[in-house]
Amino acid sequence: MDDFKGRAAVVTGGGSGIGRAMALAFAREGAKIVLADLDRAAMDRVGTEIRDGGGGSVEVETDVASLVAVENLRRRAVERFGAVHIVCNNAGVGESRDILKRRAERLDRAAERYGTA
Numbered sequence: 001m002d003d004f005k006g007r008a009a010v011v012t013g014g015g016s017g018i019g020r021a022m023a024l025a026f027a028r029e030g031a032k033i034v035l036a037d038l039d040r041a042a043m044d045r046v047g048t049e050i051r052d053g054g055g056g057s058v059e060v061e062t063d064v065a066s067l068v069a070v071e072n073l074r075r076r077a078v079e080r081f082g083a084v085h086i087v088c089n090n091a092g093v094g095e096s097r098d099i100l101k102r103r104a105e106r107l108d109r110a111a112e113r114y115g116t117a
């Protein structure tokens, strides 16, 4: 498929799960990846995976709940790749699976950000 070659794809929540899978899939199709995640270490691992596979990636630590952080993400993406062609607005906190196994800090982060019922 040629459609993604040379395109720049921003993937929020790209450090794990669905976002990671989308980032790796876009990279395999030739897109340049801009990873945006709260979790620096996880995001860096995905960026390394992409580069090791011959792809291009830049990692921008981003809290998508912060307008300032998202503006910084846009600026960094454009600086690096000239434009943004694809945005996967995937970051989020879902607790539908394995809730008992989730680390306490992630639950605390969700409560802090989105409130408690």
Ligand SMILES: NC(=O)c1ccc[n+]([C@@H]2O[C@H](COP(=O)([O-])OP(=O)(O)OC[C@H]3O[C@@H](n4cnc5c(N)ncnc54)[C@H](O)[C@@H]3O)[C@@H](O)[C@H]2O)c1
Binding pocket: 012, 013, 014, 015, 016, 017, 018, 019, 036, 037, 038, 039, 042, 062, 063, 064, 065, 090, 091, 092, 093, 094, 096, 097
């Ligand atoms: N997995 C499912 O079954 C399922 C079902 C319905 C919806 N979803 C949604 O799909 C998305 C991805 O799900 P997943 O299972 O891959 O989740 P995941 O927890 O594996 O990955 C989510 C990633 O988003 C990051 N993140 C969380 N809040 C963020 C923020 N404010 N700013 C930047 N990064 C942030 C996390 O650090 C993590 O790397 C989520 O929005 C989730 O709510 C998932």
